[in-house]
Amino acid sequence: MDKLFIVLGSSLGFIAVAMGAFGAHALRSHFDKFPDLHPTYQTAVEYNFYHALALLAVAWAASKWPGGLVTWSGYLFAIGVIIFSGSLYILALTGSRWWGAITPIGGVAFLGGWVCLALGVWRGQAGPG
Numbered sequence: 001m002d003k004l005f006i007v008l009g010s011s012l013g014f015i016a017v018a019m020g021a022f023g024a025h026a027l028r029s030h031f032d033k034f035p036d037l038h039p040t041y042q043t044a045v046e047y048n049f050y051h052a053l054a055l056l057a058v059a060w061a062a063s064k065w066p067g068g069l070v071t072w073s074g075y076l077f078a079i080g081v082i083i084f085s086g087s088l089y090i091l092a093l094t095g096s097r098w099w100g101a102i103t104p105i106g107g108v109a110f111l112g113g114w115v116c117l118a119l120g121v122w123r124g125q126a127g128p129g
Contacts, residue, residue: 005062009052009058012048012081037092037095041092044085047080054077070116073115077113084105087099
């Protein structure tokens with residue numbers, strides 16, 4: 001499982017850097033026209049990157065406490081990036097504000113991931129699942 005989370009974390013880290021560069025260069029004229037969307041895009045990049053790094057921490061934790069809550073934390077972080085950052089990327093690129101209604105689902109996944117990671121490591125055991 002630790003290998004999976006290293007691959008996911010590395011891949012999401014790559015995407016975060018690529019999206020950050022894309023936003024800073026290729027989307028400059030887009031954000032000149034819609035400056036209120038730029039902070040939304042930046043938030044998507046930041047949370048994408050934070051949780052890519054979190055997945056690397058999960059990979060380490062999974063090597064010590066495999067299965068259960070630690071594994072769930074990795075899945076929740078990955079789901080969180082897809083839903084939270086993904087919805088914000090789409091919102092910032094299209095201006096379709098209804099995507100913002102989906103974003104909190106990703107935020108809840110992030111929160112669940114942090115709780116599962118903390119509890120899984122605290123217990124020092126695999127836990128349920």
